[in-house]
Amino acid sequence: MQPRTKAVAAERIGDLWHLTTLERFAGAQPRTICARILINAGGPWVGDVLAVTQRRNVPASIRLVQGSHIVVPKLYAHDRCYIFQNPDKRIIFAIPYEGDFTLIGTTENDYVGDPGAATTSPADIEYLCQAVNRYFSTTIAPAQVVWTYSGVRPLYDDGASEAQAATRDYVLNLDEAGAPMLSVFGGKITTYRRLAQHALAKLDRYVPAEARHHGDWTGRSPLPGGDFPVQGFESLVNDISREYSWLGAHHSRRLARSYGTRTRAVLGGATSWASLGGDFGNGLTEAEVLYLMREEWAEDAADVIWRRSKFGLRLSLGQVSALESFMARQRARAGAA
Numbered sequence: 001m002q003p004r005t006k007a008v009a010a011e012r013i014g015d016l017w018h019l020t021t022l023e024r025f026a027g028a029q030p031r032t033i034c035a036r037i038l039i040n041a042g043g044p045w046v047g048d049v050l051a052v053t054q055r056r057n058v059p060a061s062i063r064l065v066q067g068s069h070i071v072v073p074k075l076y077a078h079d080r081c082y083i084f085q086n087p088d089k090r091i092i093f094a095i096p097y098e099g100d101f102t103l104i105g106t107t108e109n110d111y112v113g114d115p116g117a118a119t120t121s122p123a124d125i126e127y128l129c130q131a132v133n134r135y136f137s138t139t140i141a142p143a144q145v146v147w148t149y150s151g152v153r154p155l156y157d158d159g160a161s162e163a164q165a166a167t168r169d170y171v172l173n174l175d176e177a178g179a180p181m182l183s184v185f186g187g188k189i190t191t192y193r194r195l196a197q198h199a200l201a202k203l204d205r206y207v208p209a210e211a212r213h214h215g216d217w218t219g220r221s222p223l224p225g226g227d228f229p230v231q232g233f234e235s236l237v238n239d240i241s242r243e244y245s246w247l248g249a250h251h252s253r254r255l256a257r258s259y260g261t262r263t264r265a266v267l268g269g270a271t272s273w274a275s276l277g278g279d280f281g282n283g284l285t286e287a288e289v290l291y292l293m294r295e296e297w298a299e300d301a302a303d304v305i306w307r308r309s310k311f312g313l314r315l316s317l318g319q320v321s322a323l324e325s326f327m328a329r330q331r332a333r334a335g336a337a
């Protein structure tokens with residue numbers, strides 16, 4: 001299934017779920033997928049997905065809590081983080097970010113509306129600047145903010161009165177009135193593996209024996225590109241610098257950090273900068289963009305410069321526009337083939 005494909009309807013027919021999906025391009029036709037089990041991992045949209053399935057007996061116990069972050073030019077030289085106690089009893093962090101910047105977060109405010117429409121407000125920016133200015137000798141003003149982002153946490157609603165007090169634990173709800181549907185409420189990126197193990201354990205009796213994975217094997221299974229020793233990052237950087245000696249130390253490190261051992265798949269048999277194709281700026285080459293389109297489902301410039309990397313912090317509008325045109329040409333070529 002392609003990214004940007006929406007589940008628009010789901011119903012139980014016999015022992016199966018029939019899920020209707022629609023890709024987000026003009027003229028897309030609905031498709032139906034049949035499945036024994038439906039897992040609703042809609043994050044802050046978990047309630048919307050429940051509405052799609054018309055299951056009204058599952059309590060949509062989700063509390064939407066918005067969090068905003070700001071990025072400013074580097075506030076300090078070392079590579080450690082700070083956690084500050086704020087007078088409102090919340091904590092604020094400052095983290096070294098993308099080499100030249102400091103990331104400061106976050107806010108916690110109850111949110112109503114489409115989670116996809118959350119934006120950082122001027123009040124959020126002011127709040128975070130003030131919080132940091134209580135502690136650092138270098139002060140910051142809203143005008144120095146180079147980028148912001150905001151998201152909506154899908155917290156399980158445990159009835160806490162304050163948004164900051166709502167539990168960060170996840171809750172799994174298994175609806176067994178026919179073909180099973182597991183809904184995920186809440187969760188953290190840091191607990192994704194535990195959550196996935198727990199989810200599969202709950203569904204175990206519905207999975208055919210031959211398809212079951214026994215034991216806690218995921219803890220030893222590296223993520224793509226992560227198949228090198230935990231302490232082996234510097235050695236990977238050195239290997240890449242040696243294999244692609246024309247790349248230079250900065251780009252070897254940046255690529256190793258982004259792609260791990262898959263750096264070799266990004267660079268392929270390149271023997272010089274020129275053989276990586278055009279440079280959109282700061283070392284983002286055509287070869288890397290093509291890799292992201294081919295292997296990581298990047299479809300437009302925002303995918304490349306914000307979702308798969310943070311090149312957006314460094315590229316000019318003209319460079320982004322050149323990238324957008326390049327990707328549009330690639331898409332057209334792929335569509336014609």
Ligand SMILES: Cc1cc2nc3c(=O)[nH]c(=O)nc-3n(C[C@H](O)[C@H](O)[C@H](O)COP(=O)(O)OP(=O)(O)OC[C@H]3O[C@@H](n4cnc5c(N)ncnc54)[C@H](O)[C@@H]3O)c2cc1C
Pocket residue numbers: 005006007008041042043044045048049052066067068106150151152153154184186187188189190191
């Ligand atoms: C401000 C903020 C700060 C956070 N800080 C931390 C942190 O410091 N540490 C940490 O561990 N976690 C943190 N989190 C939590 C973390 O981001 C989430 O727990 C995590 O992203 C949840 O992943 P998920 O895949 O369950 O949901 P999501 O990443 O939200 O993915 C849900 C997906 O479902 C898709 N979807 C929705 N409706 C449909 C539909 N009808 N059809 C098809 N697809 C659909 C959406 O497009 C989306 O891609 C933070 C979250 C926020 C918002």
